Amino acid sequence: MPSASTSVLHFSGHQHLRYRLVLSIISGKPVKIDKIRSDDKNPGLRDYEVSLLRLLERVTNGTIIEISVTGTTILLKPGIIAGGPIAHECPLSRSIGYFLEPIIMLAPFAKKPLNLTIRGITSDDQDLSVDLMRTVTLPHLQLFGVSEGLELRIKKRGSSPGGGGEVQFLCPVVKQVKTVNFVDNGRIKRIRGIAHAVRVSPQFSNRMIEASRSVLNRYIPDIYLYSDVYKGEDSGKSPGYALSLLAESTTGAIHCAEAVSKPGVTPEDIALLASRALLKEVSRGGCIDRKHQTLALLWMVLGSEDVGRVRMGEPSPRTIQFLRDVRDFFGTSFKIVPADKSDPDCSELLFSCYGTGYVNANRSLA
Amino acid sequence: MSNETRLVFTSPLINRTPDDEPPPVIVAIVGPPGVGKTTLLKSMIRRYTKQTLNEAKGPITVVSGKKKRITFIECNNDMNSMIDVGKVADLVLLMIDGSYGFEMETFEFLNILQSHGFPKVIGVLTHLDLIKKAAILRDTKKALKKRFWTEIYQGAKLFYLSGVLNGRYPDSEILNLSRFISVMKFRPLVFRNSHPYLLADRIEDLTPREQVRESKGKCDRTVTLYGYLRGTNLRMGTKVHVPGVGDLEMKTVTKLGDPCPLPDADSEKRRKLSEKKKLLIHAPMSDVGGVIYDKDAVYINVPGSFTRGNADVPQGEGERMVMDLQDVNATLEDGVARSQIRLFGSSSRPLAVDPGPSRQHAFQDDSGSEDDEDDDEGEDSEDEGFEGSDDEEEEGSDVELDEDELSEPEGDDEDVNDRGRSAPRVVRRATHDTKSNHDRQTKDVEYAESDSDLGEEDEDEDEPVGRRVRFGNEHDVDIQSDEDEEDISGGEEAPRWKANLGAKALEAYHQHSQRNKRKDWISLIYNSSLTPEQILNDSESNSSNLNEMDDDFFTVKSRSGAIGEDEEKDMTKEPLNEEELKQWEDEELLDSIRNLFITGSSSDAQPAADGDYEDLEGDADFEDLEANGAEDASSQPADPETARATALAAKKEALKRKFDEQYDDPESSKLDFYEEKKEEMARQLLLNRAEFEDVDEEARALVEGYRPGTYVRVELVNVPCEMIENFDPTYPLILGGVLPAEERFGYLQVRIKRHRWFTKTLKTNDPLIFSLGWRRFQSIPIYSLDDHSIRMRMLKYTPEHMHCYATFYGPVALPNTGFCAFNSLADNAPGFRVSATGVVLDIDRSTKIVKKIKLTGVPYKIFKNTAFIKDMFNSALEVAKFEGANIRTVSGIRGQIKKALAKPEGSFRATFEDKVLMSDIVFLRAWHSIPPRKFYNPITSLLLSEKGSWSGMRLTGQVRRDEGLKAPLDVNSTYKKIERAPRRFNTLKIPKKLQAELPYASKPKLMKPQNRQTYMQKRAVVLEPEEKKAIALLQQIRALRKDQVVKRKEKQNERKEVHRQKVAREEAKKTEKDKEKRKEYMRAAGMKTKRDNEKEEGRSSKRRKKD
Structure with a gap:
């Protein structure tokens, strides 16, 4: 038997669990992750991690997940990515973003177009809110040629802690992602935003818009901040509000930021926080949003056997670890050089790599 | 067929083979034994190198032109070799014995080629000198050409080689053939353009001798293969497959000096x-x-x-x-x-x-x-x-x-x-x-x-x-790395590198000075063991970090835990730090990023993005690229004067382009889809080259792998010792790179068609040998057909003249990969050996093939529309599983399973749409899923001492024949005489009341037989004597008459017989005449068409000459 049992990759710790699982499923290499909170008072996997594993198992066919008795070690033997209609109920400990982010990385390589209905908290302060997913993540996918039939419908909103939101994610299947060459970040030409408030006074969203404009108006006139109000059944079980902002450049580079309501903070403060975070994000530069670095890098690696290049700001710690893990899974390392050699204090970097020529083998012809 | 007139519907294929130094073209010489392959090979070698080889084994690489090299390989008559050669050959010289005609191997080989991507084929007719008569020779040539054309395409090249002179073919003919080969253009083939591969022209065993000795030669070997890379880039970490040996791991890949370099x-x-x-x-x-x-x-x-x-053997x-x-x-x-x-x-x-x-x-x-x-x-x-x-x-x-x-x-x-x-x-x-x-x-x-x-x-x-x-x-001539080459070229072209010595120095200085400020991200990320946070926080603190590490001999273990739960979470968003964001209240800071918005003033930091941001992305990249290159070469035009000049030039260029776009003929500048794609590809290829140009060879190999065209040495570990022990250079040795997806195993669904020349049908669950991707293996397919898009229904046998699906377990291949299948690869297998061809459709981890199963039962108690059924199930549990299932009687009454009954075990209550009979059989139609057997048996033909003698799993029938066993006979399956008791039907009884209401016509008219004698029956009849006499006379007359009629008929028959004979004679004469006539006519017609053809041919040949 020609090495049916390929060598299992070993990782430790609960950090970076999500994309390690994603990398494993995409590359087809089994992964073993141990020491998951082994020193913690409450060792082992959390409920949301177990839920994620369950979701991954449902999205794939033939995946074998073994969890040790203590829950501190998992072994994932990936199957193929199946796709199709799936429904998932998220625990209230994490928002929908936590689950949707890894799924988005996988979905275009499935056998059938994915139609995922997912219920839970739609926005919180840890993961991307569904608004940003819809307005920022999906345009990032379009860079890689995943566009036709790509949709994220926010059917219901649900704030923490009660949840009750529902989104539907539709993703087409591609044969191969396009090689990107995105080195011109252009200049910001418009700013958009969504302010939403559920189960609170609809005036809140207007107040947020007002405050945000006070910061951003100085730069550009083309600012539209939408007030998005969901009522009744569609507004979930808990009150909350948030402001998501995105800045789009002339070449289509998008940067985003958002802030979510906290108890005892006025909507104005939330808006200021979001606006300033956006400015900070913009000042970092690059063509890819900081929160989407991993997504872009992963798909660059999966591109055809050509050189893909992307200009980005400084990598986040997650990205750095991700780069290391990508090398373990695919053997691909990036060339990272300062984007502007002549400018000594340019913090932007040019990431280039040679794609692995990953072809979606799951896609069927029949 | 000219290229211009051909319509192109497909998008073009990227050719990943570099143009500047392509790998040698593989020319395979294929044909049945004794057809003259070796002679041709030697003649060709002689033609290119002016050397005569005594023994030509394995691949032979020669330089054939300024930019072209050729690797010749002779393919022996083994099926495995033919398969492997067909997968790598760029051009096939298909040898045909002209005096004999086509042989089965030729057709088999063509079918193999067809299923793995068709390379170029040139037919070569030999042994034509054996045909003495000119007319016969001409006819044979024509007939063979016609057949060859139908097999490949109309107008395929076919060469005629006459006799053998000095053990070689005539030089002029070989020269001609070599010219054809040199102008041949090759189309990229999909499979080869997505896999790296190598035709090994040398093999070495690197296992320590001691280890071999200790294990008596049975230990796994470490082996190096040498050859030119082809296809795509070969990267470390990819698995490789050696057909005939198996999947192997590459330990190292080394680029060697080209042993047969192109002349510069x-x-x-x-x-x-x-x-x-x-x-x-x-x-x-x-x-x-x-x-x-x-070389080494x-x-x-x-x-x-x-x-x-051994002292008696003379030792030189x-x-x-x-x-x-x-x-x-x-x-x-x-x-x-x-x-x-x-x-x-x-x-x-x-x-x-x-x-x-x-x-x-x-x-x-x-x-x-x-x-x-x-x-x-x-x-x-x-x-x-x-x-x-x-x-x-x-x-x-x-x-x-x-x-x-x-x-x-x-x-x-x-x-x-x-x-x-x-x-x-x-x-x-x-x-x-x-x-x-x-x-x-x-x-x-x-x-x-x-x-x-x-x-x-x-x-x-x-x-x-x-x-x-x-x-x-001269070992290290090979190991010769690029540094050597650089050395040499550097030595020769000293002026060039000297020219911008100053510039380089300046650049080096710049880089050096920048290094202090700037991090070397690549080495920090990939070569250091710092945590991401450490990398980001500061490189300056690294040193302090190191110190810390030294000091912290005893570290507090739960420190990270003390930071808190929130910190550790796997979060996408970084927590918003309010304090840090407070700095954005500062006006100055706010103004500092103004230039990032289109409303801000354009600073000279971004000249490119200024005017033409609606430019195509690609264009922008290119400008950028060139700019970078320029910077590298000329160490940054430091003075603003030149910078402005270049900016101006760029602007002018952009304006010119715009003008051209507007005023030139829009039609001419517009490219069709094909051209556009081609251009895009060319651009990408250029970028691929440029991106890692300045990186040193070793690092580049790490990033992008080894490019096709390089001569490499691949070290393989854990190679079965038989490969070395039984190595035979006449069998091609191929190293095929395997994509990550292809390393895995799963169920493959393929579309398959039995070959029309294969005489037997293929049966489900019979082992079949597949040649798929690089691999050759035996697996057990299950054939199926799509049943109204509802289910995949198992077929026992492949259908005639039709595609069907087959599903088997094996190493995954990408969808759309072609394959061919064999029942046996042995040389002595009778008939056509290619049993099926097809294409991969789908891969999965589970299958959904079903076959029909009917469960039967009989009613044992019948109420109105309800019946109790027994003998269908064995337990109440089984019944529970099928509750609500549809059932049917043989007579067509439909029903439903309701509920299990307590006694007898397995019986249930069912309702029907009508009353069933006790004699009815009730059945339940169900679908039983059958997964294919997980059987995978790679063909390890190269590991055998006799390469052709590989035998895999045998058919059941073969096993029985070999073992002398009889097919097991189930007693229940034997045919027995069926004894059926005659059925007695009850009489139809119509109630009196109903009868009374019936109209007369419908009333049963059954009357009781009369039990009393009628009046007439009671009376006795007595004849008078005259009457008796009259009756007797009448009888005699009738007898006479009968006799007379019989006699007359006989006479008549005799006469008829004579007549019939006469007619038959005449008929025979007539047909004879007819036949003669037809023959005459056909002869005349044949002559006419022949003359026409000749005329036609003469004209075309004349035209060709004119061309």
């Missing part, structure tokens, strides 16, 4: 007239004049079995030397330590050995004193084996090898200095390993200069292949 301007200049005729040939597996040589080794074929004590100098080499029982270091080398004859003290780098100097001038001691001699020659200095020719005493042949090819790719010498070679500086590069000062004779070198080549040293003995006298 420089080498042409230095080529001497005497050398003109000796052109390059690279054929390590072939035997050239008793000595097999290649010389092999001497030793007659008979080479055993050490070479053999003796080799044996001396083997006699070594001390290491080099010992030898060196013991050696008493005096620098001069008059020296009083031998040189002392200093075990340091200065040792080299001690060795540099010892050629004079070398032959002092025999012992030493042995040592030294061993050194030569390790370190490739060319002193063997210089000394002249070591080996008298065929110097011409030895030195000639070496000279070609090595240092250009010693080309075309006729005298003994001038000692020159050996090209050397990169690592020891720096510590060489002289160009004199050198020996192993460091132990590390020794260690490396040591592996190579002890690798006997078969009975070959080898002394790698």
Whole structure:
């Protein structure tokens, strides 16, 4: 038997669990992750991690997940990515973003177009809110040629802690992602935003818009901040509000930021926080949003056997670890050089790599 | 067919083979045995190299033109070889015996080609001299051509080779053929364009001899394969598959110097007239004049079995030397330590050995004193084996090898200095390993200069292949890395690098100064063990971090835990730090990023994005790229003057383009889809080249792998020992790269069609041999058909003249990969061996093939529409599983299972749409899923001593025949006489009341038989005597009449018979005449068409001549 049992990759710790699982499923290499909170008072996997594993198992066919008795070690033997209609109920400990982010990385390589209905908290302060997913993540996918039939419908909103939101994610299947060459970040030409408030006074969203404009108006006139109000059944079980902002450049580079309501903070403060975070994000530069670095890098690696290049700001710690893990899974390392050699204090970097020529083998012809 | 008129509907394929130095084209010579393959091969080699090979084995690479090389490979008649060759050949010379016609192998091979992507094929007709008569020859040619064209395409090239002269085909014909080959254009094939592969032209066993000896040759081997890379880039970490051996792991890949390099301007200049005729040939597996040589080794074929004590076999100098080499029982270091080398004859003290780098100097001038001691001699020659200095020719005493042949090819790719010498070679500086590069000062004779070198080549040293003995006298010519090449080119083109020395220095300074501020991200991320946070926080703190690490001998273990839960979470968003964001209240800071918005003033930091941001992305990239390149080359135009000038030029360029776009003919500038795609591809290829241009070779290989066209050495580990033991160079050895997806196993669903020439049908669950991707393996397919898009329904046999699906377990191949299947690959298998062809549709981890199963039961109690059914299930549990299922009786009454009954076990209550009969059989139609068997048996033909004798899983019938077993007979399945009791039906009874209401016509008219005699019956009849007489007379008359009629009929028959005979005679005469007539007509018509054809042909040939 020609090495049916390929060598299992070993990782430790609960950090970076999500994309390690994603990398494993995409590359087809089994992964073993141990020491998951082994020193913690409450060792082992959390409920949301177990839920994620369950979701991954449902999205794939033939995946074998073994969890040790203590829950501190998992072994994932990936199957193929199946796709199709799936429904998932998220625990209230994490928002929908936590689950949707890894799924988005996988979905275009499935056998059938994915139609995922997912219920839970739609926005919180840890993961991307569904608004940003819809307005920022999906345009990032379009860079890689995943566009036709790509949709994220926010059917219901649900704030923490009660949840009750529902989104539907539709993703087409591609044969191969396009090689990107995105080195011109252009200049910001418009700013958009969504302010939403559920189960609170609809005036809140207007107040947020007002405050945000006070910061951003100085730069550009083309600012539209939408007030998005969901009522009744569609507004979930808990009150909350948030402001998501995105800045789009002339070449289509998008940067985003958002802030979510906290108890005892006025909507104005939330808006200021979001606006300033956006400015900070913009000042970092690059063509890819900081929160989407991993997504872009992963798909660059999966591109055809050509050189893909992307200009980005400084990598986040997650990205750095991700780069290391990508090398373990695919053997691909990036060339990272300062984007502007002549400018000594340019913090932007040019990431280039040679794609692995990953072809979606799951896609069927029949 | 001209290219212009052809419509292109598909998007173009990317050709990943580089244009500047492509790998040699593989030309395979294929045909049935005895057709003249070897003769053709030798003729071709002769044509290209002016050399005659005694024995041509394995791939032979020759230079065929300025930009072209050819690797010839002869394919033997083994099916496995044909499959493998078909997968790698770029051009096939398909040999056909003209005196015999097509043979089965030819058609089989063509079918294999078809399913794996069709390379170019040229037919070659041989043995035409055996046909003496010109007319027959012409007819044969025509007939064969017609068949060949239908098999390949109309107008396919077919060559005619007449007789054999001097063991070769006529030179003019070969020249013609070689011209056709040289102008051949090759279309990229999808599979080869997505996989790296290599046709090994040399194989070495690197396993330590001791290990082999200890395990009696049964240990797994470490093997190196050499060859030109083809297809896509070969990267480390990819699995490789060697067809006939299995999946193997690459340990290392090394780029070697090209053993058969293309001539460049420089080498042409230095080529001497005497050398003109000796052109390059690279054929390590072939035997050239008793000595097999290649770039890094010389092999001497030793007659008979080479055993050490064998004194009666005459031993030449070479053999003796080799044996001396083997006699070594001390290491080099010992030898060196013991050696008493005096620098001069008059020296009083031998040189002392200093075990340091200065040792080299001690060795540099010892050629004079070398032959002092025999012992030493042995040592030294061993050194030569390790370190490739060319002193063997210089000394002249070591080996008298065929110097011409030895030195000639070496000279070609090595240092250009010693080309075309006729005298003994001038000692020159050996090209050397990169690592020891720096510590060489002289160009004199050198020996192993460091132990590390020794260690490396040591592996190579002890690798006997078969009975070959080898002394790698020029090993590192091959190892020659690019640094060497750079060295050489640098030396020649000194002015160029000198030219911008200043610029380089400036750049270096810049980089150096920047390094202080800037992080080297690549090494920080990939080569350091710092945590991401550490990398980001500061490089300055790294040093302090290190200190900390040293200090923290005892670290608080739960420190990270103390930071808190939130910190540790796997979050996408970084927490918003309010304090940090407060700084954005600062006006200055807010204004500082104004230039990032379109409303802000354009700063000179971004000139490119200024005016033409609506430009195409690609264009922008290109500008950027060029800008970068320019910067690199000319060390940044520092003064603003030039910067402005360039910016202006760029702007002008953009404006010009815009103008051109607007005012030029829009139609002409608009490209069609195909052209557009092609352009895009070209641009991307250019970018691929440019991106890693400045990176050094080694790093580039890490990032993008080894490019096709390079000559590489691939080290494979854990190779089965049989591959080496039973190695036969006449069987092609291929190394195919496997995509990550193809390493895995799963169920493959394929569309398959039984080949129309394969005589038997294929049966589900019979093992079948697949040739899919690089692999050849046996698996067990299940055939199926799509049943109204509802289910995949199993088929017992493949349908006639129709595609069906097959599903089997095996290594995954990408959808749309073609394959062909065989029942047997043995040579003696009768008939056409390709049993099916098809294409992969889908891969999955589970299958959904079902077959129909009918469960039957019988009613044992019947109410109105309800019945109790038994004998369908065995337990109430089973019934529960099928509750609500539809059932049916044989007579067509539909029903439903309701609920299990307590007794008897397994019986249930069912309702029907009508009352069923006790005699009815009730059945339930169900679908039973059948997964294919998880059977995968790779064909390891190269591991066998007799390559054709591979046998896999046998059919059940074969096993029974071999074992002498009879098919098991189930008693229940035997045919028995069915005894059916006659059925008695009850009489139809119509109730009185109903009868009364019926109309008369419908009333049953059954009356009781009369039980009393009628009046007439009661009366007796008595005849009168006259009446009696009359009756008797009448009877007699009737009898007479009957007799008369019979007689008359007989007479009539006799007459008719005569007539019939007469008619038949006439009929026969008539048909004879008719036949004659038709024949006459057909003859005339045939002549006419023949004349027409000839006329036609004559015209076309004339036209061709005119063209």
